[in-house]
Every structure is written in C-alpha cells, then in structure tokens.
Amino acid sequence: MTFVPQQPQLRPFINGAEDRTVRFTRRSLRTLTLLLFGVLLLSMLMVLTIAQHQNKLSVEHDQILMQQAWEGRKEAMITDIRDYAFWGEAWRNLHITMNRVWAFDEENFGPGLYEEYHYEGVFVVDGNDHTTYSVINGKLSPVSLEAWIGKSSRMLIAHARLLNNAAVARNALVNGQPAIIVAAPITTGKVPGLPQKAGPPSVMVFVNVFTPAKLKALGDTLGVSSPRFAKNEVDAKIEPRMVEEVPGGEPLVLRWTPKMPGMGLIWFLLPLLLIMGIIIAWITRRVSRHALHNAILSDRRFAMLAVSQQELASSEARFRDLAEAASDWIWETDEEGRLIYLSSRFNTVTGHEISVWLGRHLDHLLTHPSHSLVTWLMRQEAEPQQMPLRCQFMSAQGDRRIGQLVAKTVWHNGRCIGFRGTVSDITQGMEAEARIQFLSRHDVLTGLPNRLQLQEYLTSHLEQFNMDIPLTIISIDLDQFKPINETWGHAAGDLVLNQMAQRIKNCIGPHELTARLGGDEFVVILREGDRDKVDERCAQLLHEVQQPITTGQHVHYLTASMGIACAPQDAAHPEALLRMSDIALNEARESGRNQWVWYANEMANLRESKRDMARRIERALKNDEFRLHYQPRYQLSGGQLAGAEALIRWQTAPDQWITPDRFIPLAEENGLIATISDWVLKRACEDALAWGGDRYVSVNISPIEFRTTDLVQRVANVLKESGLPATRLELEITENVTFEHPQQALEVMQGLRSLGVRLTVDDFGTGYAALGYLKTFPFNGLKIDRSWMKDFPESQQAQSVVAGIIALARAFALTITAEGIETEAQLNQLKILSCEEGQGYFLGRPMPLAAFSTLLERTTQNNREQA
Numbered sequence: 001m002t003f004v005p006q007q008p009q010l011r012p013f014i015n016g017a018e019d020r021t022v023r024f025t026r027r028s029l030r031t032l033t034l035l036l037f038g039v040l041l042l043s044m045l046m047v048l049t050i051a052q053h054q055n056k057l058s059v060e061h062d063q064i065l066m067q068q069a070w071e072g073r074k075e076a077m078i079t080d081i082r083d084y085a086f087w088g089e090a091w092r093n094l095h096i097t098m099n100r101v102w103a104f105d106e107e108n109f110g111p112g113l114y115e116e117y118h119y120e121g122v123f124v125v126d127g128n129d130h131t132t133y134s135v136i137n138g139k140l141s142p143v144s145l146e147a148w149i150g151k152s153s154r155m156l157i158a159h160a161r162l163l164n165n166a167a168v169a170r171n172a173l174v175n176g177q178p179a180i181i182v183a184a185p186i187t188t189g190k191v192p193g194l195p196q197k198a199g200p201p202s203v204m205v206f207v208n209v210f211t212p213a214k215l216k217a218l219g220d221t222l223g224v225s226s227p228r229f230a231k232n233e234v235d236a237k238i239e240p241r242m243v244e245e246v247p248g249g250e251p252l253v254l255r256w257t258p259k260m261p262g263m264g265l266i267w268f269l270l271p272l273l274l275i276m277g278i279i280i281a282w283i284t285r286r287v288s289r290h291a292l293h294n295a296i297l298s299d300r301r302f303a304m305l306a307v308s309q310q311e312l313a314s315s316e317a318r319f320r321d322l323a324e325a326a327s328d329w330i331w332e333t334d335e336e337g338r339l340i341y342l343s344s345r346f347n348t349v350t351g352h353e354i355s356v357w358l359g360r361h362l363d364h365l366l367t368h369p370s371h372s373l374v375t376w377l378m379r380q381e382a383e384p385q386q387m388p389l390r391c392q393f394m395s396a397q398g399d400r401r402i403g404q405l406v407a408k409t410v411w412h413n414g415r416c417i418g419f420r421g422t423v424s425d426i427t428q429g430m431e432a433e434a435r436i437q438f439l440s441r442h443d444v445l446t447g448l449p450n451r452l453q454l455q456e457y458l459t460s461h462l463e464q465f466n467m468d469i470p471l472t473i474i475s476i477d478l479d480q481f482k483p484i485n486e487t488w489g490h491a492a493g494d495l496v497l498n499q500m501a502q503r504i505k506n507c508i509g510p511h512e513l514t515a516r517l518g519g520d521e522f523v524v525i526l527r528e529g530d531r532d533k534v535d536e537r538c539a540q541l542l543h544e545v546q547q548p549i550t551t552g553q554h555v556h557y558l559t560a561s562m563g564i565a566c567a568p569q570d571a572a573h574p575e576a577l578l579r580m581s582d583i584a585l586n587e588a589r590e591s592g593r594n595q596w597v598w599y600a601n602e603m604a605n606l607r608e609s610k611r612d613m614a615r616r617i618e619r620a621l622k623n624d625e626f627r628l629h630y631q632p633r634y635q636l637s638g639g640q641l642a643g644a645e646a647l648i649r650w651q652t653a654p655d656q657w658i659t660p661d662r663f664i665p666l667a668e669e670n671g672l673i674a675t676i677s678d679w680v681l682k683r684a685c686e687d688a689l690a691w692g693g694d695r696y697v698s699v700n701i702s703p704i705e706f707r708t709t710d711l712v713q714r715v716a717n718v719l720k721e722s723g724l725p726a727t728r729l730e731l732e733i734t735e736n737v738t739f740e741h742p743q744q745a746l747e748v749m750q751g752l753r754s755l756g757v758r759l760t761v762d763d764f765g766t767g768y769a770a771l772g773y774l775k776t777f778p779f780n781g782l783k784i785d786r787s788w789m790k791d792f793p794e795s796q797q798a799q800s801v802v803a804g805i806i807a808l809a810r811a812f813a814l815t816i817t818a819e820g821i822e823t824e825a826q827l828n829q830l831k832i833l834s835c836e837e838g839q840g841y842f843l844g845r846p847m848p849l850a851a852f853s854t855l856l857e858r859t860t861q862n863n864r865e866q867a
Contacts (some may be wrong), residue, residue: 030190035204036283040276047269051787053260057238058259065222066242070180074169077206080117081167084109085204088671090193094124095186095202096195098132104140113206114138118214120188121148121207122187125157127199134509145205149174152248153205156183169246171252172207178229178244178252180713181210190708191671195611198575212767213403215254225257228556267802305642310484332410332420337362337374340418350426351396366391366423367404377407377419393423396478402427427468444517445494446501454515454523462567471567472539474583476504478520478545478594479559492551496558504543507537523578531598538562538596559594561585567639570599614670617663620650621675627825627845628683629650632697632855633817633839636831641859643730645839646684647846648676665704673702678714685722685729687849691856698730704746706733719755726756732783734762753778760817766807774812786820789840806833 084090093099094109103109113119115138123145124133128281131144146153149172159168160183167184174181185201189196210218212228219227229252236253238332244252284422328347332341338361342354363372376389389405407421441453451459461471478500483495497520504522505514513525524541528534529865545560556726565585571577584599593595620626630644650658667673681699688697705711719726731752749759759784772780786806792798802818818830821840830838844855 008093020238025348036276036280036389040273042282043269043276044273047266047273051265054262055260056256059736062222062240062256062258063242065220065224066227066256069218069222070242070244073208074180074182077161077167077168077180077208078184081118081182081184081204082165082208084185086189086191088187089195089202091188091191091194092670094133094204095126096197096535098124098126100133100140103133104135108139109133110135111138117206118208119180119206120179120209121145121205123148123205123207125153125203125205127202129154129157132202140305149179149207150249152246155248156181156205157203159183161200163183171246172247173249173252174207174209175810177209177211178254179207181208182497184205188671190703190781192199193669196579196669198582200578219256225259227254227256227847229253230255246692260791301862316450328422329546330420330422331362331376332418333362334418335416337377337419339365341420348400350393365401366393368392372747373405377409380407380409391423401425402430438710443501446498446516448501448505448522448637449513449515451515451517454513454517454525455574457513457515457525458577460575462572462577470527471563472526472528472534473567473577473581474524474526474541474596475559475563475578475585476522476524476541477585477589478547479589480556481558481563483519484556486553488551492554493558495551496556497551499549499776500545500558504541507541507544524580534564535596540566542594542596561588561593562594562596563588563599613663613666614672617667617670617672617676620652621672621679625651626676626679627848628680628687629848630697630842631839631846632852633837634843636818636827636835636838640863641695641856643688643728644699644852645700645846646687646730648679648680668702668704673704674708674714677702677705678718681715681718682722685718688728689724690853692860694728695856696730696758697724698732698760700732703734706748709744709748710756711748715752715757716755719757727758730758730760732760732762733779735764749778760815774808774814779812779814781817783813783817783819786840789818789820789822789826794827799829802830802835803833806835810834 015311032412040396051149069263089108093102100312102108102122109122113122114135118139122133122135123131126132131146134141134143134145134148135142136148143155152170152172156168156170165187166170167182169182172179172181172863183203183205186204187201210229215227219225230241235255237355238255240256240258242254246252246269329346330341330343331339331341331346339358342357344354346357347354362374362377366373368376368389372388373391389407391403393401393403393406395401402425404424404426406424407419409416410418410420441450441644442448443450458473460473481493481496484496498517501514501516501522502519504524508514508524509527512529513523514679515523515525516572517523526534526537528537541562542560545558549556549558563581563583563586564581565571565577567577570580580599583603584597587603588597627649629647629649632644633642633646634640635642647661648664650660650663652658664673664676667676677699684697685697688695691697701711715729715731719729732750752759757779758780761779763785764782782805785803788798788801788805790798792802806816815837816835816841818826818835819839820836821827821830823841826840827842
C-alpha cells in the first residue's frame with residue numbers, strides 16, 4: 001500500500017503570497033519567452049537529438065564490434081583448447097603422467113601457444129587441484145594457476161570438470177589487466193583403449209591477457225579509437241564502454257574514445273544558438289529583475305516549509321510501504337514483552353490474525369529450545385551489537401517454521417520502554433541448504449552415494465582397518481546399457497538405472513555401501529572376506545541384474561560385468577582399490593562379459609607390458625625404426641608389373657624384425673595408428689613416385705581410421721606433398737569397416753574417391769559382406785583372401801568359390817586381385833578364370849625398396865628387349 005500525505009493547511013496563504021510576488025514575473029515570461037525561447041529550445045532539441053542519435057549510433061556500432069571481437073576470441077580459444085584437451089596424446093602426457101619433455105621440449109604443448117596463439121598462460125591442473133604444468137609468457141614457470149589468476153580458478157576448475165567434451169570460458173583480471181580464461185577437462189577424445197586414471201580429470205587452462213598493445217591492435221583492426229581497460233571506478237562508469245562479467249569478482253570494463261560525429265553538427269550551429277540564447281536571456285533578465293528582487297526572500301521561506309512537509313510525508317509513506325512490502329514481518333512489544341504492533345506481513349507469512357496476537361506475550365508466538373526470548377531481549381539491552389537469533393514458530397496451518405529474529409531496544413528518557421525488530425522466515429533456505437548437503441554426497445538420479453561419499457567411506461574404513469571386518473570392493477558395469485539410451489532415449493535409460501540401483505541396493509547389508517560413479521557404473525563395498533561367500537553375493541547380484549526391466553511398453557534384458565578387489569590383500573588405499581577393481585572389470589569385459597573376475601597381479605603386469613610396448617612404438621616412430629617392404633603385384637594376362645603392396649616392418653636390430661600383427665593392434669588401441677598410417681602413406685607415395693609409368697602402390701588402412709573425419713584430408717595432404725598422382729594410390733580396406741557406422745564410412749569413402757584414389761576390398765570372402773555391400777560402397781576392386789588359395793585349384797569347393805568371387809567382381813565392374821599365389825598351378829588356373837591381377841610368394845616375396853627398384857629396372861629392360 002502507498003501512503004498519501006494530507007494537503008498542508010498553509011496552502012491558501014502560500015498561493016496568496018505567490019500571487020503578489022511572482023505574478024508580474026510569470027506574466028512577463030509567458031508573453032515574452034514562450035515564443036522566442038520555445039523556438040530556441042525546439043531548435044536546440046532538434047540539433048541535440050540529431051547529434052545525440054548520430055553519436056549513439058557510432059557508440060553502438062563500436063560496442064557491437066568490440067563485443068563481437070571479444071566473443072569471437074572466446075570461441076577461438078574454446079576451439080583451440082578443445083583441439084588440445086580432447087586429444088589422446090594430451091591424456092597420456094598431461095593427465096596420466098606429466099611428461100614435460102613431450103609437452104615443452106618437443107613443443108607439443110609449450111612455447112608455440114605463446115608465440116603463435118599469444119596465450120600468456122598455459123596450465124594443467126590435476127585431479128587434486130595442483131598445478132602440474134605451467135607455461136607463462138612462453139617459458140616454464142613454477143607459479144600455480146591460483147597464484148597467477150586468483151582464487152576464482154577453483155570455481156573455474158570445478159566447473160570445467162563437470163563438462164563432457166566441452167570447454168568453459170570466463171573473463172578475469174590478471175595482473176591488473178583484462179583477460180579471457182578457458183578451461184576444459186583433458187579427455188581421451190575419440191581414441192579408445194587409452195590407460196585410465198582414477199579420480200577427477202585433469203583440467204587444461206589457457207589464459208589470454210589483453211595487454212595495452214593487444215587492445216590497441218584490436219582497436220586498429222576494428223576501427224575503434226584507443227581501446228583500453230578502465231582506470232578506476234569513475235572511469236568504468238563513463239560511456240562508451242563494454243562490460244564483461246567476471247564470476248565472483250568485479251566486472252571487466254573496456255573503454256575507448258568515441259568518434260562523436262554529432263559534435264560537428266553541434267559546433268556548426270553553436271554560434272547561432274548562442275546568439276539566440278543571449279538575446280532571450282537579456283530580454284528575460286530585464287523583465288524578471290524587478291520581480292525576483294521582491295520574491296526571493298518569501299520564496300525561500302515557503303520552499304523550505306514545503307520541502308520539510310514533503311520530507312515528513314515521504315518518510316511516513318516510506319516506512320509504511322517498507323513495513324507492508326518487506327518479506328520480513330515487523331513486531332514491537334512493551335517492556336514486559338507483550339506485543340503491541342505487528343505489520344500486515346505477519347498475517348501473510350504466518351496465516352494468523354494480527355488482532356488475536358496483540359497483547360499476548362512474545363514467548364507464546366516465538367520459541368527457542370534453550371531460553372525465553374523476552375529474557376534474551378532483556379540481556380541484550382546493554383549490547384551495542386544486536387546479533388540475530390534463530391527461533392521457531394507455528395503457522396496457522398500447524399506447520400513448524402524457522403525464523404530469524406533481529407531486535408533492538410526502544411529507549412525513552414534513558415529508560416527501556418520496549419523492544420522492536422523483524423522476523424524472517426528462513427524455512428525454505430534451511431531446507432534448501434539441507435538438500436544441497438544431500439546432493440553433494442549423493443547421486444542426483446538414483447539417490448545412491450556418489451564418488452565423494454564412496455571415497456569418505458573407503459578412507460574411514462581403511463584408516464581403521466580391522467582384519468576381523470574385511471572389505472571387498474566390486475566395480476559393476478552394465479553390459480547392454482548404451483543401446484537402451486541410443487534406441488529408446490535417455491528417459492528410458494534413467495528408469496533402467498533407477499530400477500537397477502534399487503536392485504543392487506537391496507542386495508547389500510546395513511553396514512555395506514552401494515555407490516554410483518556415473519553412467520552405468522556402480523560400486524558395491526561388502527563387509528565380507530570369505531571368497532566363496534563373495535562369489536555367492538556376486539551370483540546374487542548377477543541374478544538381480546538379469547531380471548527383465550519394463551519401461552513403458554518395452555522390456556529390457558541386461559547383464560553385468562564385475563571386477564573384485566580386496567583390502568588389504570590387493571591394496572590399502574581407496575584410489576588403488578578402485579583402480580584394481582577397474583582392472584578386474586576390464587578383464588571381465590574382455591573375457592566375454594556377464595561374469596565377475598577377481599583381481600590378480602598378472603592383470604596389472606599385462607597392462608604394464610602393453611604400456612611398455614606402446615612406449616616402444618612411440619620411440620620407434622621418433623627414431624625412424626620402421627621400414628617398408630614392397631610385394632610386387634602383376635597383371636596375370638600379360639605378366640606386366642602393375643604395382644606393389646606396401647608392407648610395414650619394425651626393425652629393432654640389424655637382423656631383428658617385429659611383424660605388424662604384433663604391434664598394429666596395440667597401436668590401434670593406443671591411438672598411434674593414425675601416426676603410423678601417415679608415415680606409411682607418405683613413405684609409400686614418395687617411393688612410388690620414382691617407379692614410372694602407371695604403376696601404383698597399395699596401402700592398408702585400419703578400420704579405426706574411418707571413425708574420424710580427417711582421413712580424406714590426411715590422404716590429400718600426402719598426395720600434395722609427395723606429388724604422386726591420386727590414380728597411382730590404392731587403399732586396401734577390410735569388410736568390417738562399414739559394420740559400426742555405415743553412413744560415416746560411406747561419406748569417407750566418397751571423399752577418398754573424389755580425390756581420385758582407388759579403393760579395394762581387402763581379404764574378401766572372410767567377412768560378412770553381402771551384394772548390397774559392393775553395390776552401396778564405391779570400391780574399385782577386391783582381393784580374394786589367401787585362405788581360399790590354400791586348396792586351390794585341387795579343391796572343387798575352393799575352385800567354385802574363387803570362380804564365383806571373380807564372376808561377382810566382373811558383374812560389379814571391379815578389378816579382381818588374387819593374393820597368396822604360391823604355385824604355378826594356381827597361377828595357370830587363375831589365368832583360365834580371367835583373374836586380372838595377382839600377388840604371392842610364387843610371383844615375388846615382400847622386399848626392401850632397393851631390391852624392388854632392381855626388380856623394376858630388370859622388368860623395364862625385359863620389356864624393352866621384347867619390344
């Protein structure tokens with residue numbers, strides 16, 4: 001409600017005084033200045049409006065340019081950090097271990113970010129919020145992220161860890177200069193099979209500080225004059241400006257010098273306006289001099305009186321509006337604690353009628369568990385600082401509410417005559433605080449304990465470990481959960497997770513724990529040490545998981561893989577126990593799923609040997625230990641050398657070689673296959689360039705490379721760098737490339753065909769390819785797998801199959817190549833069947849480049865002699 005003050009009683013007297021003192025002034029000003037001054041004001045208003053509009057348009061244009069440039073820089077930084085953070089090599093060298101040689105010395109993540117991208121700060125923060133890697137102004141530095149940009153880094157790191165394959169950008173003030181900070185969790189990207197590390201992910205941080213030189217360069221680019229950082233608070237409030245919010249801190253304000261195109265118009269008309277103003281002022285002064293001399297004293301008195309009355313009325317109205325509109329309700333008591341005033345907000349908050357409570361004791365309305373409120377108020381009389389007190393009251397509906405009371409003693413002539421104050425209803429805030437506390441330790445979807453509570457549980461029980469109360473940890477992963485999300489949607493997936501969480505929870509005892517770590521990953525901690533009993537519990541868990549789950553009209557059947565680790569036999573540290581149970585879980589997955597596996601030391605040793613082999617492959621790439629051998633391929637009808645297949649070999653010593661079947665699968669698991677493939681493509685194309693004629697080189701492409709979209713560009717780059725015509729490069733692709741993502745594989749193949757590269761189906765006849773496979777995908781040829789050549793042509797079945805494959809290839813207009821030719825009988829029969837090309841030990845074994853070059857020279861010489 002709004003209080004409207006009554007009209008003062010002296011109003012008639014004031015009006016009479018004004019008639020006597022101001023009549024002449026008003027009459028003169030109305031007659032003499034209305035026309036002249038009105039025209040002047042109108043002219044000035046028009047000029048100022050036009051000038052202001054021009055200035056405003058100019059300022060808005062500059063603001064838009066600055067805002068777009070600022071946001072564009074953020075997007076560019078997010079793109080840059082995504083390229084580095086979602087990278088398997090970064091996962092291995094910055095998160096799993098901190099490899100400063102790889103990062104800084106080899107310039108994979110070092111000074112280049114400062115020299116080329118102008119990032120003054122590059123940091124890596126591990127899962128324990130420790131800065132493990134810091135590059136400032138292109139140089140390694142021991143300074144931590146928090147020491148450089150302040151405590152706001154904690155909130156930034158926490159936010160970044162919540163992201164999944166995304167980055168967050170924040171504004172900040174670094175060393176007194178505006179800056180943009182981006183952060184992203186380091187992930188494996190799209191590379192499968194990388195080693196994992198328990199705990200939160202490491203976070204990569206880029207810092208771009210906008211120094212005065214950068215701001216000047218930005219202004220020169222945008223056509224904005226002298227952009228700069230605001231000097232102080234007064235400067236920050238002056239337009240034009242661009243304000244960028246800084247989480248947890250003062251906003252960044254960038255200022256620049258406005259162009260002010262409207263000032264030219266003002267300065268052009270200013271002399272004319274000034275002359276008109278002087279004339280009007282001279283006329284007005286002559287007319288008003290006599291009236292102002294007599295009216296000035298009386299006007300001051302009446303003005304002071306009117307102001308005093310208005311301030312009093314405004315103060316009363318302000319108090320009433322505040323009392324009725326505030327969320328708190330106001331109370332007042334006498335010296336004995338009886339209520340003498342309650343604001344109307346009291347009825348809204350509590351539902352009680354005000355008249356019912358007036359005259360009653362304050363303790364009857366508000367209660368405290370330990371003492372009387374009136375007694376507490378009396379003790380506060382001498383206290384200069386009034387502290388709020390949390391109390392309780394009952395609403396008219398019978399609900400118990402929590403209130404916060406603030407009180408002050410009312411004094412009159414040095415004697416306490418009562419108390420007054422406010423009560424805030426903080427029930428919802430207390431409930432929200434309790435809810436936040438619950439959510440911080442529990443999974444939002446299932447209500448199970450989360451990773452934080454799991455860590456606390458393990459830490460507390462392992463610190464006070466008792467052999468009489470054993471501890472077994474089981475990591476559980478649902479085997480068929482991902483297709484549910486992809487097929488039926490995340491709503492169905494959430495229902496499945498909720499039901500599965502309840503089933504797992506029902507299988508544990510009162511002193512045991514079930515936690516959800518995210519996705520379809522659960523952890524069960526059993527207070528059980530007997531292996532047979534644990535096996536029984538696991539069988540029970542597996543049985544519960546296998547029961548059908550209904551979501552709407554759909555029934556789902558799932559299984560689970562489980563890994564088991566025990567304390568203290570396997571480990572006595574929470575993170576180590578979780579890691580070992582994960583190792584056992586991976587072993588259960590690789591062994592066929594739907595089972596449980598106990599952790600054994602051999603599992604960790606096997607993983608370590610794979611990691612060692614992966615490191616050896618990386619060193620081999622760096623030390624140029626790989627070699628290419630070429631197996632010749634001939635046209636069977638005329639015997640001409642058509643080309644060769646490039647076969648990689650790993651030379652560890654002068655007479656020691658490692659075959660591809662030992663290291664290629666591991667390279668595919670660890671994300672090294674693309675690097676190896678690029679090396680093979682580049683070397684093969686460079687070697688084939690000197691072969692002459694239309695002889696081609698054939699290179700095998702791993703199916704994993706079709707999961708990325710950069711294969712086409714990589715092949716195009718190799719062809720451009722080597723100078724080899726695309727028609728002389730053949731890529732051999734196995735049938736299973738198209739099984740997982742056929743549409744993506746088709747797009748990649750079409751891109752390769754658009755380059756002019758030949759595509760051949762490798763090992764045809766061993767997979768599950770159908771006629772539609774050859775019809776849909778743009779192949780140029782196919783190779784008959786060597787397995788069909790073992791019994792060919794002696795076996796009638798093998799001969800029929802080979803003849804059928806050749807006929808099928810001819811029907812689809814594909815070039816047919818037979819591999820594994822080892823006898824003259826095989827060669828002759830293939831010629832009879834009109835097979836176009838062939839390769840095998842009978843025709844030529846794989847050989848180094850030098851030997852193959854000699855073969856080429858001999859073949860060329862023979863052709864010349866026959867001609």
